[in-house]
Amino acid sequence: MTPTLSLDTVTHRYGDTLALDDVSLTLSNPGIHGLLGRNGSGKTTLMSLVAGLRKASRGAITLDGQPVYENFAATSQICIIRESGDTTSEWTETINDGLTLARDMRPYWDDAYANRLLDRFQLSKKHKVNALSRGQRAKFACLLGLAARAPLTMFDESYLGMDAPTRYDFYDALLEDFMAHPRLILVSSHHIEEIAKLFEEVIIIEDGRVMLHESADALRGRGLTLTGPAAAVDAIAAGANVLSEKTLGSTKMVALYDVAPDLEERARAAGLETALLPIQDIFVHLTAKRGKD
Amino acid sequence: MTTAIARREPIFPKRILLDQLIFSIMVWAGFAVFMFALTFIVSLVREIEVSGWNIGGQPARWFAFVVGIYIGWTVLQLHVTHGGTRKGFAIQALIFSVAYAALLGALFVLTFFLEAGYYGLMGWPQALHQPELYAHPLDFGMALIQWVMIFGVWTLGGLLIGVAWYRNVILGALCIPLGLVAVSISTYTFSGEIGPMNWLRAFVPPQPGAVPAITAHLAIIAVFASLTWLAIRDIPIKNKSEAG
Known part of the structure; x- marks a missing residue:
């Protein structure tokens, strides 16, 4: 099931700073879609609002017609993996603790797939999260995003810190899993040339506004x-x-x-x-x- | 294709309770052994006249406070980033605080019985420095009521400060004087001592006792729970770099 994500005239401010300005957008086709923008353009804010991590200052965000904010029926269908890796606690927790939490919280969690990804990304359940390198943390965060199998999955610069071979391995894993379990996947990245070949649709956001939203093929043809x-x-x-x-x-x-x-x-x-x-x-x-x- | 799964948000904090239960039992066992060993060391230089474990109630309540902060600061973020709601977290956190206070209270009071055996063996009197709701450590019922209320207030106080601090540093700092007032009232209703906040005497019953203590603690818990909800209900979940 691929959900329909709709943003209707969404505006968001941080104090005096306008982060998103009257954004309207609909995504309903299964695919890996690219959300592109320069630093500070509003990508992270947009994804955070979609995931219900923040409340939009104005406008409506719905998933399959249901408001997202503080609505478990919608938020349980959404997984966001941010670059800062905030889906895992880092006091004394191990990777196994992080997996246990995800298993408990995520309705579509695939434990067997998570274990395969552990091997693929060369991570051990015994590793303490706070002792992982930046690249290992990124791998673990991406693992959590993939194995969550949420109908709307968002990766927000989540593979920064991975070296090039690992990033390519992640792109392969992302594509393989999408082919096996088609859903709505939104990816923001500065490594555009590496991942653009996976994109079905591209959204370019600039100064908090949607500058462009069209199919990747059409964009390439332009x-x-x-x-x-x-x-x-x-x-x-x-x-x-x-x-x-x-x-x-x-x-x-x-x-x-x-x-x-x-x-x-x-x-x-x-x-x-x-x-x-x-x-x-x-x-x-x-x-x-x-x-x- | 992914098949849609619809489920209600759980309100019973099974995982959080289980995690903290295991951790707290480990800490409790270590702390009990430490206190018993410390009492033995003290006995080498002076007479043991009172229950050492009762004195251990001070660090024990701070432990509950820190666990509350952990739940408010860390578990809230994890809950929402993993698709839960703030309301769901608030309900789970409240149930957790009550259940956790009951667990810590039971562990604390049952340890008086272990201490009674130890003191009996060593020939030490297991008295209290001053009577509170319970006149003797083995007055199980009243001791349990007192310690469940203490741990409840301290766990919820930690939860409130954790979420308030996560939301805004100034808001978190403002909760500290509120916590000090709550602790003073709590202590007064058990022992009659109010500490440096003598002005509070105008607002508390003239005598400590079970009824004022239960009433005051229920009121404090209600205030803490309400303020916690006010802080949580539309709290932004920041990037870790912002939150740190």
Whole structure:
């Protein structure tokens, strides 16, 4: 069962700081969806509100039509794993204590899968949580998120601290588990180039507002690079929305966004090399255009 | 596909109670052995005239207080981040505090009987420094009532300070004088001693005793529980970096 998550004109303030500004968003398709944004854009606030960890200053957040905040019928269907690893206590608790808590609290918890992930991530039940390295903590937090099998699962930068091989192992585990148990998974990450291939839909949030929400395939199709002789590239790219350009001798490469439907065909006919622009590049260009450093 | 599972939020704090029960029994066993050993060491330099275990009630109530803080500070966050509600936590925490106070009270009072055997063996008198609700350590009924109430107030006091401090440092600090007032009233209703807060005499019954003690402790528990709920009901669950 994939739930429908709806945010209707959600605004959230921390004192005088506006963190989310009139956000409306609906997610109902099963998939691994990317929530992208620069630091301070409002991603963590959005996920925290969706999980009921905070109460929105204004607006409504529902899961399958039910208000999320202080509603166990909704919150028990949601799992959020934040970068700070706050689903585990760290006084004297072991990984086994963390698993026992999750088993007790999570209605969809899969113990056998959790044990397989322990082996996969090379964690021991006897390890004390406060003695784990940052990467090990991240692995344990991601394990808790995966094995919870919540219909709405959110990973908020939760694999920061993992080294590259472990991150790729996590992406594989995430995809495998999603294929076996399709559900709504929302991932925020700064490692966009690594995980973008998993995304079904992409939401880009900037300055607390949703800048873009569309399918990952459609987004990829909106960006194009052209490479070839400078004169030919300039001729084809004339009038297009140019995000960046590089020149090496007589060869030029331009990155275009929101290209005309026939532009790729014309470029190929002119002998230019074409390639889809990676989502990360589109994200960088879209958010950098706002004049931030 | 994941099959939808609907269940009610549990209100009985089974896991928290079990965790704390095991931990507290371990601490109690260690503390009892320590107190008995300490009494023996003291007996080498002076006469034993009163129950050492009764004096051990001071650190015991602080232990209950710290457990209350742990529940309010740590378990609240875990409960909500794992999909529970604040209301569900508040109900569980209240039930926990009452049940935990009963457990600690029973452990504490039953230890007087172990101490009676030990003192009998050593030929020491098991008297009280001053009578409270119970005139002798083996007055099981009254001793149990007193210690359950003490542990209840201290556990709930810790819970209140834990959640208030988690919500806001100033709010947490403001709870400290409230706690001191509660402790003074609690002590007075058992022993007639009110400590440095002599001004409180205007608000307490003229004589200590079972009825004033039970009434005062129920009132303190009601106030603590109400304030705890006010602090919890819309508390933001912060990132660990913010909360620390």
